[in-house]
Amino acid sequence: MKKVRTRFAPSPTGYMHIGNLRTALFTYLIAKQNDGDFILRIEDTDRERYVEGAVDVIYNTLKQCGLNWDEGPDVGGPVGPYVQSERMGMFKKYAEELVEKGEAYYCFCDKERLDGLKAECEANGKTYSYDRHCRDLSKEEIQANLDAGKPYVIRQKMPLEGSVTFHDELYGDITVECTELEDQILIKTDGMPTYNFANVVDDHLMGITHVVRGNEYLASAPKYELLYKAFGWEVPTYIHVEHIMKDKQHKLSKRDGDASFEDLINKGYLTEAVVNYIALLGWAPKGEEEIFSLEELIKEFDIKGLSKSPAIFDPLKLKAINAKYIKALAPEEFEKYATPYIRQTVKRDTDISRICALLQDRTEVLTDIPEKVDFLDELRDYDTALYFNKKNKIDEEKSLTALKDILPVMQGIDEADWNEQYIHDKLFELIASKEVKNALVLLPLRVALSGKASTPGGGIEISYLIGKADTISRIEKGIELLSK
């Protein structure tokens, strides 16, 4: 069997759309599960859309996700160049080959004539389609035009009757009447190929066996079939994948702010979680497990699990998966990720590792962190309603009593003994002597120290983290507030 070769062929537009990344992922998985090659080809023929540094975005994103390519612009390979703009010279001769075979023809229609045609169609309420004016020019006419230096394009000669059947691995056979097909342009006036043409030629020249691409190309797929036939080339396996939507009506777009990989990373998601989640968009694994590393995806991925209908991007589900990845992180690893976020709001000298340990199980996205720990540096004004706790039957009055009991205990602890174990022991002595539930002491303490309804860690941990001086002053402030 032929070696599997797949390709990812993005245009450098400056950012990596999630849908594109998913296409790259699937493409990569197909190559790797078949011990094949994954090729990167940059399709930069649209100079107007060219963005500085955009190629680096592609490189960096793929690398970060672990989608390493075997051949590409930077690493080279046997079928280069891998940047389409550097391949420009080679297309015209393929188009001319088609002209000789009678599968394509020179067209000298200028913009004015075409515009007139379009206007006419529009006036009659018809869909414009090139009228094949130049399709049957005589050899003499063509030569005369060529000699006169008239600009021309090369168009593909579509069959006038019959139908074409195109096979897609997912959708099966798609048949279209040839009369629906326009004599599409292969080579533009400037001698450059159109996307459709360049794509077919490049894929063939690069020995691509499987093509994964967006569903928007499905309608033009039959034209590809005809092109391959005209050349007598083998048609690669095509797999068209559905779009990723923001909701039922709208595609996930740049302006939604979470359409690109970079956006997601900036929003506090882990690379592995993003890769895992996008694999699940429009694809279902065989079993019930849905957490997969890239390695596992290579084993698990199967074209049969791909969906034929669009998938809606669900940030909540991504969050849940991200949380699972965060929980699975080794503590040192989590600390590496979390520390910069903690430091956004916590500047004081404290036990960062301890904070991380408290945070890891309750962090869904990294960007949630600063807000969760901001009270460590600064106790904001808070509502004494926080001292109410229905479940433990605690109210402001009981809290006041508790804080007054706690204060001397804290004051009595030596700075040298200021650690969680010691604070814990002392507070539990208090609890025992008062014969009350743990909550009656610990909850008011937690509220007084944090001024928040929920915190990572309880009163004991927070006391330890903010130190003796702040612990005492915050308890005093609580007493003051509750005494009003």
Place this chain on the structure above:
RNA sequence: GGCCCGUUGGUCAAGCGGUUAAGACACCGGCCUCUCACGCCGGUAACGCGAGUUCGAUUCUCGCACGGGUCACCA
């Protein structure tokens, strides 16, 4: 509008002629607990509509509706 494609709970989705129609996320309830989470246990919730084919349709066929895509010298 023509052509192509699709349609299972709120979301992702399994299913491939006979099922109590999986699972995950979200949601609700309980347990745990110094808060909120985590974790564990349990719960609510779905085959777009109408005809066929068949002993039997979520599954096959055809219409309809709805949604998406595509109709460039853009990729």
